[in-house]
Amino acid sequence: METSFHVNPVWIDLAYLLAACLFILGIMGLAHPRTAVRGNLLGALGMLIAAVVTLLARGLDFGVIVAGVLVGSLAGALLAYKIRMTAMPQMVALLNGFGGGASTLVAGAALAQTASPDLQSSVATAATGLVGAVTFWGSLVAFAKLQEFLVSGRQVLFGGQKALNALLGLASLLCCAWVVAEPTSAAAYCSLVAVASVLGVLLVIPIGGADMPVVISLLNSYSGIAGATSGFVLSNTVLIIAGALVGASGIILSRIMCKAMNRSLTNVLFGVLGPASGAASEDEVYAGKVKATSPEEVAMLLSGARRVVIVPGYGMAVAQAQHAVRSLANLIESKGAEVEFAIHPVAGRMPGHMNVLLAEADVPYDKLKEMDVINPSFPQTDVVLVIGANDVVNPLARTDPACPIAGMPILDVDKARTVVVIKRSLGPGFAGIPNPLFAADNALMLFQDGRKAIQDLIAAVKES
Amino acid sequence: MTLMLLLTIFVLAVFVGFEVITKVPPTLHTPLMSGSNAISGITIIGAILVATSSSGVLTKIAAFVAVAFAMINVVGGFLVTDRMLGMFRRKD
Numbered sequence: 127m128e129t130s131f132h133v134n135p136v137w138i139d140l141a142y143l144l145a146a147c148l149f150i151l152g153i154m155g156l157a158h159p160r161t162a163v164r165g166n167l168l169g170a171l172g173m174l175i176a177a178v179v180t181l182l183a184r185g186l187d188f189g190v191i192v193a194g195v196l197v198g199s200l201a202g203a204l205l206a207y208k209i210r211m212t213a214m215p216q217m218v219a220l221l222n223g224f225g226g227g228a229s230t231l232v233a234g235a236a237l238a239q240t241a242s243p244d245l246q247s248s249v250a251t252a253a254t255g256l257v258g259a260v261t262f263w264g265s266l267v268a269f270a271k272l273q274e275f276l277v278s279g280r281q282v283l284f285g286g287q288k289a290l291n292a293l294l295g296l297a298s299l300l301c302c303a304w305v306v307a308e309p310t311s312a313a314a315y316c317s318l319v320a321v322a323s324v325l326g327v328l329l330v331i332p333i334g335g336a337d338m339p340v341v342i343s344l345l346n347s348y349s350g351i352a353g354a355t356s357g358f359v360l361s362n363t364v365l366i367i368a369g370a371l372v373g374a375s376g377i378i379l380s381r382i383m384c385k386a387m388n389r390s391l392t393n394v395l396f397g398v399l400g401p402a403s404g405a406a407s408e409d410e411v412y413a414g415k416v417k418a419t420s421p422e423e424v425a426m427l428l429s430g431a432r433r434v435v436i437v438p439g440y441g442m443a444v445a446q447a448q449h450a451v452r453s454l455a456n457l458i459e460s461k462g463a464e465v466e467f468a469i470h471p472v473a474g475r476m477p478g479h480m481n482v483l484l485a486e487a488d489v490p491y492d493k494l495k496e497m498d499v500i501n502p503s504f505p506q507t508d509v510v511l512v513i514g515a516n517d518v519v520n521p522l523a524r525t526d527p528a529c530p531i532a533g534m535p536i537l538d539v540d541k542a543r544t545v546v547v548i549k550r551s552l553g554p555g556f557a558g559i560p561n562p563l564f565a566a567d568n569a570l571m572l573f574q575d576g577r578k579a580i581q582d583l584i585a586a587v588k589e590s
Numbered sequence: 591m592t593l594m595l596l597l598t599i600f601v602l603a604v605f606v607g608f609e610v611i612t613k614v615p616p617t618l619h620t621p622l623m624s625g626s627n628a629i630s631g632i633t634i635i636g637a638i639l640v641a642t643s644s645s646g647v648l649t650k651i652a653a654f655v656a657v658a659f660a661m662i663n664v665v666g667g668f669l670v671t672d673r674m675l676g677m678f679r680r681k682d
Contacts, residue, residue, distance in 0.1 A: 149629050150606060156622050157613040159678040166625050166675055170668040173632065177664075180635050184642040191641050194654045198661025205662070206669035220624050221667050224659040225630040232636035232658035235619050235649045239640065245595045346623050353630045358596060366596060367603040368632035374607025375626040379619060383624075471616060478619030485677040491617050 141179040142364035148172030149368055153375070159491050176364055211445045211486040215476040218267040219342055225349035226261025229254050229356040233317055236359050237414055241310075248309035250358035252302040255318045258352035263326030265345050268459065271334060272475060287317075287332060288396065294325040333395065336556035338475045338515060340383045340394045347376020379477050386471035386497075388523075388533040408560040412552055415565035419572050421579070424509075424546050425586035431508035435500065436482050439473050441514015445576030451513060452487035454584050461587070463508075467493055468500045468537050470518035497537055507542040514548070514576050516555030521563055522570045530557045545569045548579045621674045628667025634660035 128338055148168045150210065155165015181191070196208035209217045236241065243251070269275075301318035308314050333341050350372025357365025372501050382391060429436065442448060455465045473480045504510070512519055515537075523534040539545050540563050547564060550573060554560060563569055572579050614622045637660045641653035 133654045145632075146603075150610060150633075152629070153607075153610045153614070153622075153626065155616050156625065157610075157615070159618060162618055162621060163675045163679055166621070166628075166671045169625060169629055170664075173634070173664055175669070176632065177634055179636065180638045184638060188648055190654045191638060191643070191657055194637070194641070194657025195661050198658035198663075199665045201658070202662040202664065202666030203669055206673060209670065211677075212673075214620055214624075214670075217666075217670060218627060220622070221627045224662045224666075225627060225633060228631075228633040228637060228656045228659035228663065231652045231659070232633055232640055235640040235656065236636070236654040238649045238652075239643055239644065246596075265625065266599060280652065342623070346627060351628065353633050354600060358593075358600075360639055361596060362635060362639070363596070363599055365632055365636055366600045368629050370600050370603035371607040372626045372630040373613075374604050375611045375622060378608065378611050379623065382616075382619075403635055431596050436675055469616070476620060477623065478616060478621070481617040482620045482642070482674055482677070485674070488677075494617055496616055498608060523670070557596055569636045 127416065129508055135340050137178055137362070138183050141175055142362070145172040145176035146364050146367040146371065149174070149371060151318040151494050153371065162216040168371065171419065202532060209449075211483055212272075212446060212487050214482055215338065215342060215474070215479060216269050216272040218263050218476060219272060219345065220343040221307045222342070222349045223262045223265030224268065226345075226352050229352035230258030230262060230319060232356050233258065233359050234319070236356075237315055237398060238312065243309040245306070247361075248306045251309065251506055252305040252318060253355040254352050255305065255315055256298055256302055256322045257348050257355060259319045259322035260326035260329065261348040262339075263323045263353055264330040264348075267327050267330040268341055269336070271330070272338065287328070291325065291328055294321060294328065297321045298325055301492060305571065317573070324378060324587065329395070331443075334556075336387075336472060337394050338581050339472050339477055339479075340380050340391070341389075342476045343376050343379035343383055344391075344395075345376070347380065348375050348382070350374075350376060383472055383477060386535060387531070388535065408554070409554065411562050412565050417570050419546065419570035421572070421582040421586040422590075424570070424583055425590045427544055427546070428458055428463070428583075428587055429461060429590050431458070431463050433466075433503075433507045434458050434506070434509045435466050435507050435539070437468045437470075437510060437512045437515050437519060437539060438484065439513065439515025439518065440475060440479075441469075441516075441576050443474055443479065443483055445514060447513060447577040448483040448487040450577050450580035450584065452484070452489050454580050454587070455489065455493075457584055457587050465493065466495050466500065466503075468497065469494050470515070470537055473515060473518055480501060497535060501538050504538045504541040508544065509547045510539040510542040512539060512545060512547045512549075513580070516549070516561055517557045519563055520555070520557070520559070520561045522559060524563070529559055531559070539563065540566055540568070546572055547575055548572045548574065620677070621671050621678075624667050624674065625671040628664055628671060631660050631663030631667055634664055
C-alpha cells in the first residue's frame with residue numbers, strides 16, 4: 127500500500143534547508159546549559175521535518191519503513207530511558223555504530239538500485255562503505271570493551287598487529303578502487319564492507335582504558351563522515367550538512383582529548399603506552415612513605431577546612447559514588463567551607479563523563495571547574511579529595527620527561543595543604559606507572575571502595 | 591546537482607561546524623556527543639529514499655535494517671540527550 131502526495135521539489139529542498147538550519151541552531155543552543163534543552167529540541171524538530179517531508183514526497187511504504195521506524199524507535203527509546211548515567215560511554219559508542227551501519231546499508235542499497243552510477247556516486251559509495259563499516263564494527267568493539275563484555279577493557283596487544291592493520295588498510299583501499307571501477311558489482315561492495323569490518327574491529331581492539339575518550343570521539347566523527355558521504359551518493363544536501371557538522375564535532379573533541387593527554391592522535395591510535403625504562407619502581411616510590419588514614423581523621427581535617435576541592439575520576443563512576451559524593455559536598459558546605467569540583471578533560475571514559483555523573487547527582491554545574499581555571503587555586507586549598515583518579519593527578523607528568531605521561535597537563539593537587547586519595551589499593555592507573563603523589567608528605571591514603579569510603583566519611587563528619 | 595556545488599556545501603558546513611562546536615563548554619561535551627549523534631541519524635532520509643525505491647528482497651531487507659538503525663540513532667540520541675540536559679537544567 128502506498129500513499130504519496132505530489133510535492134514540488136522546491137518545497138522539499140526548502141524543508142531540508144530549514145532542517146539544516148535547525149540542526150545548526152540546535153548545536154548553538156548547547157553553548158550553555160540553560161539553552162541546551164531547547165537546542166536539542168530544535169535539532170529533533172529539524173529531524174522530524176526532514177523525515178516527514180521525505181515520506182510525503184516519496185510515499186509511505188508501510189511494509190519496510192513503518193516496521194523499521196517502529197523497531198528502531200522502540201529500541202532507541204528503551205536504550206535512552208534504561209541506560210545508567212555511568213554507562214553513557216557505552217551508549218554513545220553504540221549509537222555511533224548504528225549511524226555508521228545505517229550509512230553503509232543506505233549506500234549499498236542505493237548502489238543496487240542504480241543502473242549506471244556516475245563517478246561521484248561510485249566514489250561516494252566506496253567511501254561510505256569503508257568509513258561506515260569501520261565505524262559500525264569499531265563502535266561495537268568499543269561498546270564491548272566499555273561494558274567489559276567478551277573483551278577486556280584494557281589494551282589488547284598481539285604480535286604483527288601493525289603489519290596486519292596496514293595490510294587490511296591497503297586491501298580496503300583496493301576494494302574501494304574495485305567499487306569505483308565496477309560500481310554495479312555487488313561482490314565489490316560486499317568485499318569492501320567485509321574487509322573494512324575486520325579493519326574496524328582490529329583498529330579498536332588494541333586501544334583501551336583511558337584512551338577510550340579519544341576513540342569514542344573519533345568514531346563519532348566517522349559516523350558523521352559516513353552520513354555526509356552517503357549524502358554524496360544520493361545528492362542530498364541535508365545529509366551532507368548534518369554529516370559535516372557531526373564530523374567536525376567529533377574531530378574537535380578528539381583534538382581536545384589528545385591535547386589533554388599531550389599525545390598525538392597517531393600515538394593514541396597506533397602507539398603503545400608502556401612503562402618507561404629506567405623509571406622508578408613502585409617499591410622505590412612508595413616504600414615507607416605512604417600514610418594510610420581513617421575516615422575519622424579525614425573528617426577532622428574537613429571540619430577545620432575552609433576550602434575543599436573534590437577530584438573525581440573513572441573510579442567514582444565504577445563505584446557509582448556520585449550521589450554519595452554530592453551528599454558529602456553538601457555536608458561540608460553546611461559546615462561553612464567552600465567546595466568545588468576539579469574536572470580533568472580526560473577524567474572518565476568519554477568527554478564530559480564526570481560532568482554528566484555529577485549533574486545526575488544534582489551538583490550545580492557552576493561548581494564544576496575546568497583544569498585551567500582551578501589549578502591556580504590549589505595552593506589556597508585546605509583539603510583535596512581525590513576519588514578514583516590517578517594518572518590525571520600524577521606529578522611525574524611535570525617532573526619526569528621520560529615517563530609515558532610526560533608533559534600531560536595535570537591537576538596540581540599536590541600543591542594543596544592536604545591531599546586525601548580514596549583508592550582501593552596502590553595499583554597503578556592506565557599509564558602503568560607509580561604515582562609519587564601517594565607518597566608525598568601532604569598526602570593521606572584512604573584505602574577503600576569509593577562509595578563505602580564516602581559514606582563512612584559522611585558518618586564521621588556528622589559525628590565530629 | 592553538480593558535484594562542485596555539493597562539495598562547496600560540505601566544506602562550508604564543516605566550517606560552520608567548527609565555529610559552533612568550539613563554543614560548547616566542556617561540561618556539555620557528553621550531551622554534545624549524544625546530540626550530534628542523533629543528528630547523524632539524518633541517514634534516516636537516505637534510508638527512506640532507498641526503502642521507497644527498492645525492489646529486490648535483499649535491498650528491501652537492507653533498507654529495513656537501515657531505517658531501524660537510523661531510528662535507534664535518532665530516537666535514542668535525542669531522548670538520552672534530553673534526559674541528560676534535564677539534569678543540568680534542574681539546578682537553575
